[in-house]
Amino acid sequence: MEQVVIIQDKNEIESVLQQSKQFGLFKICTYSYRDFKEEVHLGFLKGCLILKKSRSLDEFIPLIMRIRRVTKVPIILLVDMYDSFESAICLEAGADEYVAYPIHPRDLSARIKAVMRRSYQEKFEEEKETILNFGDITIYLNREEVYRNKTRIDLNGREFAILLYLLKKSGRIVTREELMEAISVYKNKRLIDIYIHGLRSKIEDLPNFPKFIRTIKGKGYRFEHDYSI
Known part of the structure; x- marks a missing residue:
């Protein structure tokens, strides 16, 4: 079963996802930033990673880059306020989506499925026999x-x-x-x-x-x- 790993300081995103009737096919795992270890928790992840931004950009960008070195799974960032400059920096660092939060449960569920489809299609193209x-x-x-x-x-x-x-x-x-x-x-x-x-x-x-x-x-x-x- 595909997993959605959520990194957040407050346990709020999981409850939002549970409100979406479309989300029953995924396993949800939640970690705090303090407990999260990318090498341990992401080595064999098949699914999607959600980060709820609650720290400064100077701390956040190195985290995204460390995660990207460990795994190619899609990363969705949830932020309190959309900022186009910050969005560009995060996407260049390795994130796949930069989304303002709060967000409707159905919208978040649809975005998760969309980034996973794109990710697995790219992987399939890479692995396709020449x-x-x-x-x-x-x-x-x-x-x-x-x-x-x-x-x-x-x-x-x-x-x-x-x-x-x-x-x-x-x-x-x-x-x-x-x-x-x-x-x-x-x-x-x-x-x-x-x-x-x-x-x-x-x-x-x-x-x-x-x-x-x-x-x-x-x-x-x-x-x-x-x-x-």
């Missing part, structure tokens, strides 16, 4: 896995890095020096040829007559196939 395709090769970037005809190919870390670099520079000549930089190898150019040979043996139908990773004599290599995402 897939590259060329020929019969499929690359799952997030998992760093490569498949050929739905069979996984075992690439080591440097082979994978070289393949991605060549794809990124598709259609352009890539020198051995560039590839050495890409995989943090700075002395032995021959290592690049060894990795290229290994890549070709795994992704090419005819490694001795490659159609993807072509050798450009005296210059380097060029990836010669369009890929799609």
